[in-house]
Amino acid sequence: EIVMTQTPLSLSVTPGQPASVSCKSSQSLLHSDGRTYLYWYLQRPGQSPQLLIYEASNRFSGVPDRFSGSGSGTDFTLKISRVEAEDVGVYYCLQTKQLPKAFGQGTRLEIK
Amino acid sequence: EVQLVESGGGLVKPGGSLRLSCAASGFTFDNYRMNWVRQAPGKGLEWVSSISSSSRHIFYADSVRGRFTISRDNAKNSLYLQLNSLRAEDTAMYYCASENLLSTVDYWGQGTLVTVSS
Numbered sequence: 001e002i003v004m005t006q007t008p009l010s011l012s013v014t015p016g017q018p019a020s021v022s023c024k025s026s027q028s029l030l031h032s033d034g035r036t037y038l039y040w041y042l043q044r045p046g047q048s049p050q051l052l053i054y055e056a057s058n059r060f061s062g063v064p065d066r067f068s069g070s071g072s073g074t075d076f077t078l079k080i081s082r083v084e085a086e087d088v089g090v091y092y093c094l095q096t097k098q099l100p101k102a103f104g105q106g107t108r109l110e111i112k
Numbered sequence: 113e114v115q116l117v118e119s120g121g122g123l124v125k126p127g128g129s130l131r132l133s134c135a136a137s138g139f140t141f142d143n144y145r146m147n148w149v150r151q152a153p154g155k156g157l158e159w160v161s162s163i164s165s166s167s168r169h170i171f172y173a174d175s176v177r178g179r180f181t182i183s184r185d186n187a188k189n190s191l192y193l194q195l196n197s198l199r200a201e202d203t204a205m206y207y208c209a210s211e212n213l214l215s216t217v218d219y220w221g222q223g224t225l226v227t228v229s230s
Contacts, residue, residue: 037215041157048207048220049157060218092157096215100173101147101159 002027002095006104014112019080021107023093028073029056030097037097040069040078043106044089052091053078085111114138114219116208121224128198132224134191134208139219142166142186145211148193150204151223158204161193162211176202198228 003026013019021040029038040053051060053069056076066081080087088111093104120132134146148160161182162171170182181194191208205223212218 035214039216043157048222050220051216051218054214054216054218090156094157094217096211096217099162099171101162101217103157103159106156 001100002029002098002102004093004095004102004104006091006093006107008107009105010108010110012110012112013080013083015084016082019083019087019109021078021091021093021109023071023076023078023104025074025076025095027098029076029095030073036072037095038069038071038076039094039096040067041092041094042087042089043092044086047089049092083109083111087111114210116210116219116221118206118208118221118224121206121226123227123229124198125230126199126228128228130195130198130226132193132195132206132208132226134193134221136189136191136208136210139210141189143213145215146182146184146191147209147211147217148182148191149207149209149220150202150226151207152201152204155204160206163191195226198226200228202226203228 005024007022036056038056041049043049057069068079090106090108092106115137117135147162163182179197183192207223209217209220
């Protein structure tokens with residue numbers, strides 16, 4: 001089974017500054033169909049998760065362009081170019097290339 | 113607008129049973145694979161189960177296989193999770209989540225809380 005490892009587990013960022021979260025998978029998430037099955041979600045306090053990035057680098061509908069995803073194979077990064085107060089919450093990566101689907105441990109972002 | 117509304121959670125004793133439901137609207141339900149994901153209090157997300165659009169393909173996490181049963185009724189735009197032989201470690205918020213034709217888990221409900229305690 002694929003294990004997802006996120007770093008750091010927590011971040012404290014000044015508004016307007018950038019932030020970055022890393023996600024590493026124990027196996028390549030590149031499928032033979034050419035797609036990479038890596039996703040990023042934000043769970044705001046008291047809310048359900050919401051999709052930010054699909055297939056490693058594609059912003060989901062309505063997601064601000066300050067969010068970007070990059071990476072390939074086993075190493076992936078979520079970047080926020082300029083953090084805003086509404087970005088507070090826990091960020092999760094998810095792999096769906098192979099069952100069981102697996103989430104990273106989560107990275108908590110707080111505002112300084 | 114896509115809406116997923118879970119119900120059926122509650123307090124149950126160890127060894128007991130519950131049936132969770134998820135009512136879907138705003139999308140063509142019978143085109144979508146569906147998932148259950150849970151989150152223990154203060155913990156991260158854990159995938160529980162998936163069911164294909166036709167119910168032909170069903171999968172479970174090892175932690176629930178043999179105790180939980182996923183099902184769907186496309187005529188009612190509804191997803192279900194039967195929870196049997198419940199344990200304290202099954203205490204969690206249970207979310208239903210849709211998965212589109214490109215295998216993206218895109219929309220989530222607000223969750224229903226299951227508490228297993230004597």
